Structure formats: structure tokens, C-alpha cells
Amino acid sequence: MIRVATASHAYNVLFGHSFLREAFESLADITRTADRIFVLTDENVWKAQGDTFTAAFPLPFEVYVLPGGEACKSFDQYNACQTFLLQQRATRKSLIIAFGGGAVGDLSGFVAATFMRGIPFIQVPTTILAHDSAVGGKTAINHPLGKNMIGAFYQPQAVVYDIAFLKTLPEQEIRSGMTEVIKHALISDEAWLNELMSRSIYDYSDDELSHHLQKGTQVKANIVAEDETEQSVRKYLNLGHTYGHAIEAASGYGNLSHGESVMIGLIYCLLLSEQYGGVTREQTMSVYRYAQSQRYPFDAVAKFDFETLLSYMQKDKKAEYGELQFVLLSKIGEPYVQKVDVAQCQEVDVLLRQLIAEGSQ
Numbered sequence: 262m263i264r265v266a267t268a269s270h271a272y273n274v275l276f277g278h279s280f281l282r283e284a285f286e287s288l289a290d291i292t293r294t295a296d297r298i299f300v301l302t303d304e305n306v307w308k309a310q311g312d313t314f315t316a317a318f319p320l321p322f323e324v325y326v327l328p329g330g331e332a333c334k335s336f337d338q339y340n341a342c343q344t345f346l347l348q349q350r351a352t353r354k355s356l357i358i359a360f361g362g363g364a365v366g367d368l369s370g371f372v373a374a375t376f377m378r379g380i381p382f383i384q385v386p387t388t389i390l391a392h393d394s395a396v397g398g399k400t401a402i403n404h405p406l407g408k409n410m411i412g413a414f415y416q417p418q419a420v421v422y423d424i425a426f427l428k429t430l431p432e433q434e435i436r437s438g439m440t441e442v443i444k445h446a447l448i449s450d451e452a453w454l455n456e457l458m459s460r461s462i463y464d465y466s467d468d469e470l471s472h473h474l475q476k477g478t479q480v481k482a483n484i485v486a487e488d489e490t491e492q493s494v495r496k497y498l499n500l501g502h503t504y505g506h507a508i509e510a511a512s513g514y515g516n517l518s519h520g521e522s523v524m525i526g527l528i529y530c531l532l533l534s535e536q537y538g539g540v541t542r543e544q545t546m547s548v549y550r551y552a553q554s555q556r557y558p559f560d561a562v563a564k565f566d567f568e569t570l571l572s573y574m575q576k577d578k579k580a581e582y583g584e585l586q587f588v589l590l591s592k593i594g595e596p597y598v599q600k601v602d603v604a605q606c607q608e609v610d611v612l613l614r615q616l617i618a619e620g621s622q
């Protein structure tokens with residue numbers, strides 16, 4: 262169990278294998294005050310894991326099934342959830358369960374944050390990536406002009422992480438989720454990064470994966486306990502996301518996964534960090550070569566010109582007074598925030614494209 266003690270609310274992240282029933286029985290203090298329970302999920306999750314959820318969940322519930330993946334983080338789906346809750350006569354005493362990956366979690370959290378000005382919710386993550394998204398209370402939907410542009414900081418009452426749900430994840434989602442694990446290592450611990458890079462992300466046993474997910478969750482829990490609303494150190498969790506979100510948004514939400522896009526952004530940030538005397542080219546290359554060997558889709562960068570990516574980067578939530586801010590590394594494990602001008606941004610974009618072109622020859 263990991264305790265997440267944010268300024269607004271403290272809660273637990275429970276880890277286990279096939280333990281949904283026990284986990285929810287242990288959360289009776291939270292569930293007993295709920296007049297109704299509404300499970301929000303998406304069609305892929307419900308198809309892959311709905312029967313298991315239904316068999317194990319110990320209380321009566323209604324379910325609302327959203328379109329699969331990133332498509333559910335839209336204004337239309339947000340509105341559809343609110344309509345469903347109103348038609349079902351949900352009240353301020355109702356409880357939402359977000360059963361799915363980061364997309365379902367982000368949308369459901371925002372629905373919970375705003376329905377009747379806020380009702381409780383519990384995260385039940387079903388992806389590797391959601392060791393990150395289910396913790397820390399960033400909830401959001403996308404806008405065509407930018408990723409996660411509309412949202413709220415709103416903490417769950419608890420997170421129930423049942424590793425058994427990960428068994429049906431497709432390869433692309435293993436890759437996507439492991440990016441955030443690697444990000445957590447990059448901002449906290451070089452030895453852990455090297456340990457991760459000594460193995461294929463596709464070969465972990467349940468216990469090994471659970472170990473890395475708990476380490477990642479702990480890194481995140483420590484940071485959000487210090488800075489819930491991203492005034493300072495929480496920005497470090499955004500390593501790779503300025504360029505990564507731009508790639509993700511430019512590719513049309515859902516075409517490149519979040520983690521695949523962020524991995525491209527991580528290499529961009531390592532190249533940028535080099536320019537400030539942080540990491541060495543050798544270190545950048547070892548992460549890049551590792552990511553290539555794990556089939557991250559670096560070729561996608563060639564589909565977008567720098568100006569298109571820049572227009573998205575300029576809407577990044579870390580940008581202040583018209584200036585771009587990147588999270589960089591002074592060394593592996595030591596992040597900091599740096600203002601970067603457009604010319605330098607472009608220079609590094611060129612470097613990244615060169616690296617990718619050389620790598621694909």
C-alpha cells in the first residue's frame with residue numbers, strides 16, 4: 262500500500278493480484294456512505310475485463326460504457342456521462358468508480374469533480390500507464406486545440422490497483438505504460454533506470470511488474486504530496502510531455518498512444534538537456550537505442566513539421582508569459598525547469614530528426 266498525502270486529501274493506493282473483492286471490502290468506510298455506485302468504463306476494458314469485474318465487485322452498481330481509449334476524453338463524452346448520472350438520479354451521495362486506463366480515469370475524475378460540484382470517486386486502473394494517471398488528482402478532457410486543456414485537480418478517495426487486469430493489455434499499451442515508469446526513473450534514480458533498461462519491457466513477471474509500478478507510484482506520491490497543484494516540483498512529472506503532447510495532439514488523439522508520444526518527448530528532452538551540460542550524448546543514445554529496441558514509433562516525428570508542433574507546445578500548461586518551459590535533467594535523477602526560446606527548441610527538433618533518420622538507415 263502507498264499513502265498519497267496531498268494537501269487537499271490523503272488516500273491509499275492498494276496493490277494486489279485478483280483482489281478486487283477484498284480491496285473493496287476493506288474500503289467499506291468509503292462505500293457504505295454511497296447511496297448508489299456508478300462504474301464508468303470503456304468498451305475495450307469492459308469487453309476484456311467486465312465479467313471479471315462484475316464477478317468480483319462486492320456491491321450493486323450501474324455501469325456506463327464509453328468509447329474505447331482517448332476518444333472518451335471529449336466534451337461529448339463528458340456531457341454524455343453527466344446526462345447518464347442525471348437520468349439515473351445520482352445524488353451528492355453517489356460514488357463513481359473509474360474502471361479503465363488513464364483515459365477513463367481522467368474523464369471520470371473530471372465528471373466526479375463537477376457533478377453537483379463534486380462527488381467522490383475511486384480509481385480502479387487497468388493499464389500500466391495508470392500507475393501514473395490514477396494517482397495525484399489531475400483530471401481532464403482534451404480540446405481539439407490542446408491536450409488535457411479542460412480539467413481540475415480532484416483527488417480520488419482511493420486507488421485499487423489489481424495487477425490481474427493488466428493481462429489483456431495489447432503490446433502498444435505495454436509500451437505506452439512503460440514510458441511513464443521510465444520517466445519516473447529518469448527523474449529519480451539512475452540505478453533504477455539502468456535496471457529497467459537491462460530488460461525487455463515485454464518480459465516482466467507479475468511480481469516484477471508490480472515492483473516497478475509501486476516504485477513509480479511512490480515517486481509520484483512523494484512529488485504530489487509536496488506540490489499538489491503544480492506550482493513547483495510537480496512540473497518534474499511533466500518530463501517529455503511538452504514535445505510529447507504536441508506529437509500526440511498533432512497525430513489526432515488516439516493514433517499514437519500517450520506513452521509512445523511521451524517517449525519521443527523524453528528523447529527530445531535528453532537532447533535539450535545535453536545543451537545545458539546535463540546528460541551526455543552517450544546517456545541520450547543509451548535511452549534512445551533502448552527505446553528503439555522496444556519498438557517505440559520514432560518514425561512518427563517525420564509526419565509533422567516543427568511549426569505544427571510548436572503551435573501545440575505554445576499551449577503547454579507550463580508555458581508562462583509567452584515563454585516555453587521544459588523539464589530537463591541536470592543529471593539522470595535530477596530534474597529542473599528551464600525556459601527555452603523557440604530557436605533552441607527548433608535546433609533540438611532538427612537534432613532529434615537527424616538522430617531518427619540515422620537510426621532508421
Ligand SMILES: NC(=O)c1ccc[n+]([C@@H]2O[C@H](COP(=O)([O-])OP(=O)(O)OC[C@H]3O[C@@H](n4cnc5c(N)ncnc54)[C@H](O)[C@@H]3O)[C@@H](O)[C@H]2O)c1
Pocket residue numbers: 303304305306309310329330331334361362363364365367387388389390391393394395396397398399400409426427428429430431434437438441518519520
Ligand atoms: N492524470 C494524470 O496524471 C495522467 C498521467 C498520465 C497519463 N494521463 C492520461 O492517460 C491517458 C492514457 O492512459 P492509458 O495509457 O491508460 O490509455 P487508455 O485509457 O486510452 O487505454 C489504452 C487502451 O487500452 C484499452 N484498455 C485499457 N485497459 C485494458 C485492459 N486491461 N485490457 C485490454 N484493453 C485495455 C483501452 O480501452 C484503450 O483502448 C491519456 O489521456 C493521458 O493524457 C493522465
Ligand SMILES: O=C(O)C(=O)C[C@@H](O)[C@H](O)[C@H](O)COP(=O)(O)O
Pocket residue numbers: 393397399408409441491495496498499502578
Ligand atoms: O501528474 C502529473 O503532474 C503529470 O504531469 C503526469 C503526466 O504523466 C500526465 O500525462 C499529465 O496528465 C500531464 O499533465 P498536463 O498538465 O501536461 O496535461
Ligand SMILES: [Zn+2]
Pocket residue numbers: 393441502519523
Ligand atoms: Zn503522461
